[in-house]
Amino acid sequence: MADALLHIENVRAGYGDAVVIDDIGFSLGEGESLAVLGRNGMGKTTLILTLMGQTNLVAGRMSMRGVRFERSPSNARVAMGLGWAPQERGIFASLTVEENLAVAARAGHWNAARTFELFPSLAERRRNFGNQLSGGEQQMLAIARALMTNPALLLLDEPLEGLAPIIVEEMTRTIRKLAAEGVGFILVEQHTQLALGLTRQAIILERGRIVFKGASQELIDDPSVLVRYVGLRGERGLVPAAPR
Ligand SMILES: Nc1ncnc2c1ncn2[C@@H]1O[C@H](COP(=O)(O)OP(=O)(O)OP(=O)(O)O)[C@@H](O)[C@H]1O
Ligand SMILES: [Mg+2]
Numbered sequence: 001m002a003d004a005l006l007h008i009e010n011v012r013a014g015y016g017d018a019v020v021i022d023d024i025g026f027s028l029g030e031g032e033s034l035a036v037l038g039r040n041g042m043g044k045t046t047l048i049l050t051l052m053g054q055t056n057l058v059a060g061r062m063s064m065r066g067v068r069f070e071r072s073p074s075n076a077r078v079a080m081g082l083g084w085a086p087q088e089r090g091i092f093a094s095l096t097v098e099e100n101l102a103v104a105a106r107a108g109h110w111n112a113a114r115t116f117e118l119f120p121s122l123a124e125r126r127r128n129f130g131n132q133l134s135g136g137e138q139q140m141l142a143i144a145r146a147l148m149t150n151p152a153l154l155l156l157d158e159p160l161e162g163l164a165p166i167i168v169e170e171m172t173r174t175i176r177k178l179a180a181e182g183v184g185f186i187l188v189e190q191h192t193q194l195a196l197g198l199t200r201q202a203i204i205l206e207r208g209r210i211v212f213k214g215a216s217q218e219l220i221d222d223p224s225v226l227v228r229y230v231g232l233r234g235e236r237g238l239v240p241a242a243p244r
Helices: 044-051 074-080 097-104 112-118 120-124 135-148 165-180 192-198 216-221 224-229
Strands: 006-015 018-028 033-037 056-064 082-085 153-157 184-188 201-206 209-215
Touching (some): 006 044, 018 033, 018 044, 018 201, 018 209, 033 044, 033 192, 044 082, 044 153, 044 184, 074 082, 082 135, 097 135, 112 135, 120 135, 165 184, 201 224
Parallel strands (some): 033 184, 033 201, 153 184
Antiparallel strands (some): 006 018, 201 209
16 A cells, blocks of 8 residues: 555644643545544644644654654654644734745745635735735635645645635635645634535544544534534534434
8 A cells, every 4th residue: 555645643742741632543645635623622733733743742653655754843844745824824924925925935836826826815915914914815825825835735724713704615615626636635624514525534633532533424414423522613504403
């Protein structure tokens, strides 16, 4: 079997002495997508930060295309193909949109012209400073910047959080387009139904552990696991069977 694009196993990590995620393991192939679901504080961002080398890794292995990276610094992980769009977006306020993109650039398919094609509204704001952007534009810029690193796998941490419904729709279309182009991604989301519609695989985290791992479609077909662990927050069209 060919090496997975990303393979992690028995990962235990946290902050200082506090262990936040434990016994985490999954594999993703080239161009595949994974939804990471779970309520607030369950360890979703900690998992992403751990992939990027920003937490205290206590145990576990992580590899990309067969190359171990759990002891590598963050910049080496970017070079290996992890493209991170952080939950708090991390836009440089005093740089323009173009400059924000330029500082992230690594050679490859994705350049400023291609990312502007993908995010036309960002193209119109190319000479605006980071602190002049709306929340939606900042989120687009965060993803565009991750793309500029020409990743094999995008890490999207709640890209739809706090966005107006019309922007959520636009962003959803964009993520679908990226998937169709073969860009693999891990999508952390509280918009559960949207996330399941965009991904092939899903995991649910509960207090830092995986309580579901399987096909996204499984959770769409039988939402009982979702209702139990994620609840109905922010959902439309997900109605649990009423207890009788
Ligand atoms: N820098 C930190 N130092 C110590 N504990 C932290 C730190 N960041 C997060 N935690 C704790 O780790 C746990 C998991 O947090 P995490 O941010 O991974 O959750 P999350 O699932 O991403 O939540 P949300 O949906 O609100 O973004 C929480 O109990 C949180 O308080
Ligand atoms: Mg988070």
